[in-house]
Amino acid sequence: MAEAIRIYPPKPDRVYLFGTCLVDSFSPQTGLDAIALLKYLGIEAAFPHAQTCCGQPAYNSGYDREARAVARSQMDLFPEPWPIVILSGSCGGMMRKHYPALFDQASEVVAFTERVFEFTEFLRHVVQPTLTDQGDPTRVTLHTSCAGRRELGIHEHGLALLGQLQQVHLVPHDYQEECCGFGGTFSVKHANISAAMAEDKTRNLLGAGVDEFVSTDWGCMLNLNTTLEYAQQPLRGRHLISFLAERIGVSEADRQPGATQVLAEAAG
Helix, strand or coil: CCCCCCCCCCCCCEEEEECCHHHHHHCHHHHHHHHHHHHHCCCEEECCCCCCCCCHHHHHCCCHHHHHHHHHHHHCCCCCCCCEEECCHHHHHHHHHHHHHHCCCCHHHHHHHCCEEEHHHHHHHHHCCCCCCCCCCEEEEEECCHHHHHHHCCHHHHHHHHCCCCCEEECCCCCCCCCCCCCCCHHHHCHHHHHHHHHHHHHHHHHCCCCEEEECCHHHHHHHHHHHHHCCCCCCEEEHHHHHHHHCCCCCHHHCHHHHHHHHHCCC
16 A cells, blocks of 8 residues: 655765666666666665565565565665665565564664655655656657555656656556566466466557557566567567666766766775
């Protein structure tokens, strides 16, 4: 359930970036784009290299002790009182909503969760940028993950950011609130149901007649892009952050590994 009221801090000079294990494994460029985008907006991103999974697979499978061990190891990586910006509503939901339950609402854990922000939420409510579109006209639709929509209530943030881009025609797709069928371990435990849900979702994405789709969760895109590729459809999705970075003119040079290395090492 989404939080009713959240008080946001002023724009900081530095944040931590939690890239997520899916971005690290399948699209490191998304993480580089996020660091470059933050730099473009005047914020230094520190990236602790020892970060791994948020612990959600173990938690969703009922292994609380193992999930607690993963959660503790991750929280120890972010000792400074900076915001922790996360490239996934699903992982953000795990950290913000479920970490406190794993530790009996311990005050230090609750304080940690108050520093956790999903990336589009952080941009819209903390950074509050005015975006100037530098791209060609294009048609795009947004898929928001179930965790982002129902657990964190962040689905409006991506729409608001895309709505600032003058050359982007934002197209809604049918059954926009439907799940893509990924759900982490759900797609493993119930593969046939997951595949049917992904086929239904991609059919609606294709029906929107867009040039591409964007999402705030790499888990959803991994599922949807694979389904589209298997069906030999040309439509593909990418992370909203990469799309925004490209549209507002963050240079290719600043989005390369060499350009972000100094920022990454700044985490110590």
